[in-house]
Amino acid sequence: MTLIHPKAHFRPYTSAAGGWGSAKSVMEILWREQAPIRAGLPLIKQNKPGGFACVSCAWAKPGKPHSLEFCENGAKATAWELTSRKTDPAFFARHTLTELRQWPDYDLEQQGRLTHPMRYNAATDRYQETTWEEAYRDIGAQLKSMSPDSVVFYASGRASLETSFMYQLLARAYGTNNLPDSSNMCHESTSVGLQESIGVPVGTVTLDDFEHTDCILFFGQNVGSNSPRMLHQLREARQRDVPIITFNPIRERGLERFVNPQSPVEMLGPNSTVISTQYHQLAIGGDTAVVMGIAKSLFEMDEAALAKGQPGIIDQAFIAQHTEGFAEFCNSVLETPWDTIERQAGLSRSALEAVATVYARHERVMLVYGMGITQHRRGVTNVQMLVNLLLLRGNIGKRGAGICPVRGHSNVQGQRTVGITEDPKKIPVDKIEELYGFTVPSKKGLNTVETCEGLLDGSVRGFIGLGGNFLRAIPDTSRMEPAWNTLELNVQIATKLNRTHLVPGKNAWILPCLGRIEKDVQNGVEQVYTTEDSTGCVRAWQGNSEPASAHARAEVAILAGIAEATLPGATRIDWDARRRDYALIRQGIAQVYPEIFHDMETRMWETGGFHRPIAAAKREWKTESGRAIFITPELLEEDDDVYPNHTRRDVLQLMTLRSNDQFNTTIYGYEDRFRGVSGTRAVIFMNRNDVLRLGFKPGDWVNVTTAIEPQVTRSVGPLQIIAYDIPENCCAAYYPECNPLVPLWHHAERSKVPAAKSIPVTLAKASPSAGDLKRALPESDQVR
Structure with missing residues (x-):
């Protein structure tokens, strides 16, 4: 059942991002998913108080939303989830997994929402319907027969804070810290790099800073496709004549020009907003060299200014009071020849001097970046070089300035905040043990790459996937698929069929869950959930659409069912009580993480939500020395x-x-x-x-x-x-x-x-x- 493609073509796109092209794309997917009403009406409540959080990107949701607070890709994600199509037991009866493995990814998910719990039957090579009770019983029995460290609990970045907290409790009560998640594949370089440099694993910027910045540097992030709602903040900054300097190997339309689909004047007229005032197409792997060149230019400008008796360019007072490692970094920059920088960066000295000149003229500078920075061999160094650039002029810890990593999945940052991590040193073990009556394992668990290594060497025998399409997302796919087939246990909690479900291993289940857009009613009460966005803001949300299937269950309910079958009497956790009332889960989150989530049940309803405390934003550096640290790169090569x-x-x-x-x-x-x-x-x-x-x-x-x-x-x-x-x-x-x-x-x-x-x-x-x-x-x- 392969998609019939229209005649493929390539024609350069000359229009701006947004505008009529975006509006047309939204209407097309609503029609394609047969959900113009089912998905169209909920869009009005997307990312708004009393509504639901977009299941797509993690970009911040303003406290005072636009009339339509969704972007093209957010609308696609909503239509995709609220499709009228169904992948029911009759579908699986018609198709073997051998057949389905030949289908394109698009065709698999296009079949629609999963409706019933299914178990793989190796004799027929098909999934067949099972009951929830049988699924819980058999999964629990299999888990009890396995070594905990041979089982991996993977989390997609869409899971709410409540689900994520329950999931890590389940894994640790079971006896393992094997809790990889999607951040392992994208922004873990941020978590490591920022923690070492400024003492926090997340960015320091909020939406308020966009209103007060006077310059923005953009690295390796395609805002037009990956987080289009940010274009509103960039457009408003450009209307204030804020320069935006972009570094990206490809010229991306969203970083060039934008037409606001909610502006009748722009939609009906010829005008668009120019986003980037400078656009530098650096070589792939040239980011560290670029920052080195900008820093070198700043040092040269500083020396020239001081020689003339003018104020210096480098903020020496900030550096002396708040940082360490500056002298070593400075020497490294000065000793690096320009021809080396130019060759590695793929940009000229004059281009980098132009950037430095603009940077030096502004006092409140933000630096925004994405996976073009993090997904390199020296991705951690890349992140730390961006921090170095901000520290040179004191651009962390003041309004309108700071560092802004743009996360992907809608709650990938939040689930880390509530304990989805393979490293037990990053969680309050003592509080978890005191509250819940089990011993948290001390052995470090597996991240995504280590999980893959365990699949290859046979040490990973079981896998539970809380959303996502793990087998498609990981590297080295051709080697990983044969290894995946050796799994003893493969449990996938999902809304739609995907590639990972078609490589079943020896015992496989597909457990259909509710989407976050759908009403989650437990014991007659509609539940609410919370998420944390890229700027560390936590807010409450509530699904408002009818579930796709009466047989689908909430993620929290599924986890409670597995936990009760696997860990009867092993903890003081009343899993069923938490399934019936998510406020009990939030109470636990607040008890385990009181500094962040105190009074959570009240604060999550505040206009715009509440922000987790970010020490570096107040120039408090939770590093070992108590100072922000300049990190000197060993090499200019990122790879x-x-x-x-x-x-x-x-x-x-x-x-x-x-x-x-x-x-x-x-x-x-x-x-x-x-x-x-x-x-x-x-x-x-x-x-x-x-x-x-x-x-x-x-x-x-x-x-x-x-x-x-x-x-x-x-x-x-x-x-x-x-x-x-x-x-x-x-x-x-x-x-x-x-x-x-x-x-x-x-x-x-x-x-x-x-x-x-x-x-x-x-x-x-x-x-x-x-x-x-x-x-x-x-x-x-x-x-x-």
């Missing part, structure tokens, strides 16, 4: 393991990216409007000079192979070449299709985030299939 081959002219650096029509592994459609691609995802974006010098032409089909560890073949294709505006020696293609190219060991040092933003690859001409040719991009369209 040093790939550089032994950098003299080979046939090796390109590939970064993976998302289309405008997806969120993480969820594919909403085949339209990447902002990049001009329609009807296909089987493409690779290349600089025209590289296309020609390597002996190809636009429109050619190629297989893409990882250029390191030649004893292991990692290849993806065929992909069709698009000549695109990307730096030479760089290329880009879609995630998660290119995950097989990422070696498991190719991850960030210390954070173990897969380094998917720089993969050394080679290309070889391929022979496309008939299906590929039907979706071919005409060479005449290959103009950018």
